[in-house]
Amino acid sequence: MIDFGKYSLLFSFVLSLLVFICLIIGIRRKDGRFINVSYRGSKGIFFFMTIASSMLIYAFITNDFRIEYVASYSERSLPIFYKITGLWAGQKGSLLFWGWLLSLFTFIVIIQDEKKVNSVFLPYVLLFLNLTLLFFLLLINFVTPPFEMIARFPQDGNGLNPLLQNPGMVFHPPTLYLGFVGFTVPFAFAMAALVMEDLGDWWIKKTRAWTLFSWIFLTLGVVFGGWWAYKELGWGGVWGWDPVENASIMPWFTATAFLHSVMIQERRGMLKIWNLSLILLTFSLVIFGTFITRSGIISSVHSFGQSPVGFVFLGFLFLIMAVGIYLIWTRYEKLKEKNPRIESFLSRESSFLYNNIIFLGICFAVFWGTIFPLISEAVKGVKISVGPPFFNTIISPLFLLLLILMAICPLLGWRKTSSKGILKNFSIPLSLMGLSLPILFIAGIRDFMPLFFYSFSLFVLMSLLRDFYIGTRAIRKSSGKGWLSSFWSLVIKNRRRYGGFVVHIGIVFIVLGLASYGYYQYKENFALKEGQEFTVKNYRLKYVRLTSFEKRNYEGVGSLIEVYNSGKFKGIIRPEKRFYKNQEPTTEVAILSNIFEDLYLILDGWNNDNSIALTVVINPLLSWIWIGTGVVVFGTIWAVLPKRKRDDELDIIEKDIILHLKGIETK
Amino acid sequence: MNERTKIIIIASILITASFIYLVFLGMKEGSMYYLEVSELFDRLDDLGQKKVRVNGEIIPNSVNFDLNTLKLNFSMKDIKGSQRLNVVYKGTPPDLLEQEGVTLVAEGSYNRELGIFEAKKLLVKCPSKYEKKEGEV
Numbered sequence: 001m002i003d004f005g006k007y008s009l010l011f012s013f014v015l016s017l018l019v020f021i022c023l024i025i026g027i028r029r030k031d032g033r034f035i036n037v038s039y040r041g042s043k044g045i046f047f048f049m050t051i052a053s054s055m056l057i058y059a060f061i062t063n064d065f066r067i068e069y070v071a072s073y074s075e076r077s078l079p080i081f082y083k084i085t086g087l088w089a090g091q092k093g094s095l096l097f098w099g100w101l102l103s104l105f106t107f108i109v110i111i112q113d114e115k116k117v118n119s120v121f122l123p124y125v126l127l128f129l130n131l132t133l134l135f136f137l138l139l140i141n142f143v144t145p146p147f148e149m150i151a152r153f154p155q156d157g158n159g160l161n162p163l164l165q166n167p168g169m170v171f172h173p174p175t176l177y178l179g180f181v182g183f184t185v186p187f188a189f190a191m192a193a194l195v196m197e198d199l200g201d202w203w204i205k206k207t208r209a210w211t212l213f214s215w216i217f218l219t220l221g222v223v224f225g226g227w228w229a230y231k232e233l234g235w236g237g238v239w240g241w242d243p244v245e246n247a248s249i250m251p252w253f254t255a256t257a258f259l260h261s262v263m264i265q266e267r268r269g270m271l272k273i274w275n276l277s278l279i280l281l282t283f284s285l286v287i288f289g290t291f292i293t294r295s296g297i298i299s300s301v302h303s304f305g306q307s308p309v310g311f312v313f314l315g316f317l318f319l320i321m322a323v324g325i326y327l328i329w330t331r332y333e334k335l336k337e338k339n340p341r342i343e344s345f346l347s348r349e350s351s352f353l354y355n356n357i358i359f360l361g362i363c364f365a366v367f368w369g370t371i372f373p374l375i376s377e378a379v380k381g382v383k384i385s386v387g388p389p390f391f392n393t394i395i396s397p398l399f400l401l402l403l404i405l406m407a408i409c410p411l412l413g414w415r416k417t418s419s420k421g422i423l424k425n426f427s428i429p430l431s432l433m434g435l436s437l438p439i440l441f442i443a444g445i446r447d448f449m450p451l452f453f454y455s456f457s458l459f460v461l462m463s464l465l466r467d468f469y470i471g472t473r474a475i476r477k478s479s480g481k482g483w484l485s486s487f488w489s490l491v492i493k494n495r496r497r498y499g500g501f502v503v504h505i506g507i508v509f510i511v512l513g514l515a516s517y518g519y520y521q522y523k524e525n526f527a528l529k530e531g532q533e534f535t536v537k538n539y540r541l542k543y544v545r546l547t548s549f550e551k552r553n554y555e556g557v558g559s560l561i562e563v564y565n566s567g568k569f570k571g572i573i574r575p576e577k578r579f580y581k582n583q584e585p586t587t588e589v590a591i592l593s594n595i596f597e598d599l600y601l602i603l604d605g606w607n608n609d610n611s612i613a614l615t616v617v618i619n620p621l622l623s624w625i626w627i628g629t630g631v632v633v634f635g636t637i638w639a640v641l642p643k644r645k646r647d648d649e650l651d652i653i654e655k656d657i658i659l660h661l662k663g664i665e666t667k
Numbered sequence: 668m669n670e671r672t673k674i675i676i677i678a679s680i681l682i683t684a685s686f687i688y689l690v691f692l693g694m695k696e697g698s699m700y701y702l703e704v705s706e707l708f709d710r711l712d713d714l715g716q717k718k719v720r721v722n723g724e725i726i727p728n729s730v731n732f733d734l735n736t737l738k739l740n741f742s743m744k745d746i747k748g749s750q751r752l753n754v755v756y757k758g759t760p761p762d763l764l765e766q767e768g769v770t771l772v773a774e775g776s777y778n779r780e781l782g783i784f785e786a787k788k789l790l791v792k793c794p795s796k797y798e799k800k801e802g803e804v
Contacts, residue, residue: 234761390697
């Protein structure tokens with residue numbers, strides 16, 4: 001079985017070389033036979049990569065500890081789903097998983113377009129997808145072989161790090177990888193457009209679904225990471241601006257900028273170079289993030305096994321950037337704007353431009369803060385690290401600006417918008433925001449930043465809700481339907497617009513959750529005897545007793561805590577310490593959450609007389625981070641779902657109605 | 668130069684300037700020395716009460732957590748140096764503190780009178796991979 005996996009990988013590598021050669025010949029000679037061979041070859045790679053990945057999972061399930069990788073990340077008594085997730089528990093498997101995803105995406109790209117007559121771009125796209133895949137196959141076969149064996153293997157395996165034995169392990173890595181790998185597709189299309197010198201917006205239209213798909217998984221990957229770090233003690237909470245965390249968020253910022261700016265090219269044919277550069281930058285940051293994570297060059301809480309593989313990624317990064325910049329440079333004349341430039345500072349396209357500047361500013365700040373220890377060491381000979389205050393100082397005001405943009409974007413039309421119209425339309429949301437300031441102040445929000453975050457968030461929500469309301473009212477008036485069905489036809493016929501607005505609502509929820517978590521976390525320590533009652537804010541808690549229990553692969557000690565919130569019994573929760581075989585004890589926090597706050601309990605330790613030390617944390621509005629993420633996912637799916645034909649016909653009428661009722665002048 | 672170009676130039680200058688100011692402000696707020704244990708001892712004179720981050724390995728069996736005072740005491744060293752740094756921290760002890768080869772970053776300041784590093788924040792670096800030595804079972 002091991003050989004089966006090993007040779008499948010070798011086959012994939014040989015096939016990938018073959019595909020590369022066939023593509024070059026096929027494109028040069030314009031010979032369809034060679035191109036067809038390359039399509040078949042790529043499908044073959046997917047087939048063999050699937051076999052190899054299945055073999056590795058099979059080895060995990062059957063406890064084949066002759067394989068060094070399996071022995072290092074598993075043990076006999078490990079629950080089955082952690083054995084399956086062993087595929088991405090370590091570096092060797094992660095790279096195999098990455099390669100498998102890329103081969104799958106390549107397969108999908110091919111079958112989507114190979115039968116179509118006008119798919120001249122496909123060989124070029126495949127060229128770039130295959131080159132990336134070739135790089136990974138090179139790594140998997142010759143640098144980090146996952147099927148490598150060890151002579152004296154451990155009978156029961158060495159076990160998986162207890163911190164990785166968390167549901168986060170099931171969700172975080174695969175979603176993040178799906179996002180990372182997904183961006184290879186728009187990148188490959190962009191590069192193909194450059195090579196073919198066919199520089200219209202066809203590649204953007206073709207990859208719109210891919211881009212949104214990758215974006216949503218990248219978002220999920222980042223949020224699952226935060227969720228996991230929130231539950232795992234010592235990882236710095238939901239977000240700690242750790243280099244590895246930063247590595248995953250940087251491509252998110254540029255990808256988000258890209259999502260917005262491509263709309264300008266689709267509508268107005270502008271910003272061609274900008275969009276090509278943004279997708280190049282996004283893909284480069286994905287590879288850069290892998291370099292940071294895998295090389296261990298910048299010290300991080302989440303340090304992965306350090307290895308020279310990181311530097312191979314650095315080489316790959318330079319290659320990508322060199323090729324990308326060369327292609328853009330040589331096509332510069334053709335890319336130069338022929339189209340009209342942005343006419344007004346107050347228009348949809350200029351607001352997207354501001355959005356892009358802010359996102360790139362944030363991305364640059366994160367990049368600077370992440371690599372600063374390296375710079376300072378090279379220049380001054382001493383490492384200076386920048387902590388969370390650096391990032392918060394820069395990013396908070398920039399995010400406030402983004403909130404303002406989100407609030408006014410529904411009112412901005414393409415080309416030109418009159419500022420009078422905006423002010424008139426904003427009277428209600430603006431005055432509500434103004435009103436909220438003193439109310440929040442009286443309610444106890446005295447700090448500058450959170451005060452702004454809360455009231456600006458309200459501003460955005462009001463402005464977006466107002467837009468939904470106005471649109472619904474317009475349809476109701478013109479069609480005579482009821483409120484509900486009017487609302488339904490509004491959102492179903494203009495999916496991209498309203499899907500986008502729903503995403504914005506989700507983002508506001510996340511911002512609210514993060515701001516509250518950052519500014520108003522409450523923490524208190526207690527030393528308690530069995531049966532002792534105590535109060536924390538609106539909670540009355542009772543430490544009932546200490547219990548111990550045995551599970552499949554660990555033993556645990558937990559303290560039972562009765563929780564009463566404002567006098568009402570809410571349940572018994574059990575913060576615990578777990579003792580995994582051959583491992584240090586790990587802490588398992590207990591969380592009781594509602595939409596207002598999270599009660600977060602940590603068992604710090606216990607004495608022989610069963611008295612315990614307990615830390616109680618209250619995180620206000622924290623669950624809104626997760627709720628907001630759900631809303632973002634929903635909104636994105638809404639926006640990307642294919643339209644039905646009859647929706648299209650109504651679309652145009654709809655837009656007129658909306659614009660008419662807003663009283664906004666558009667040329 | 669027409670009106671429009673002027674506005675764009677002025678706006679770009681303003682935006683760049685305020686961004687640089689923000690970065691500058693952030694650096695002032697958030698940057699601190701990141702030192703190995705021996706480097707900390709070398710620099711004690713010019714550090715004073717400044718907050719720093721110290722990276723080092725935990726000395727086995729030096730960890731002690733007092734349940735009543737909730738104070739965690741331990742010592743750390745770096746790979747090359749033989750000097751021990753005593754650290755005190757009030758709060759929840761992080762996981763995997765005594766795992767072999769675990770390194771830790773303590774954020775805080777050195778109290779010269781007591782000869783102890785008062786940590787405000789501890790970050791344990793947990794290798795996702797347990798590098799077992801060759802032949803070890």
